[in-house]
Amino acid sequence: MQVGRGSPAVMVRMTVEMKAWFKHKAIDNRRTLNAEILFRLEESRKAEEAKHDKQA
Known part of the structure; x- marks a missing residue:
């Protein structure tokens, strides 16, 4: 995933x-706040797609 300005x-x-909370997680994971939020959204999307694929 390529995200930029x-x-x-x-x-x-x-x-x-x-x-x-997001800010602290971003620091822990050495990411920007934006990158942390995007990472977590992407992980959530992948999990939902995997669940959907498993049900199909």
Whole structure:
């Protein structure tokens, strides 16, 4: 997955607590906040697709 400044931007509202949690996870994983959120969304998408494929 190649994401950069030319990729579409999306504004997402979240609680202060959730943003802080993501920030700490990003630091733990040596990622930017954006990269951490994208990584977790991609993992969630893969898991959902695998579940769907298993049911098919």
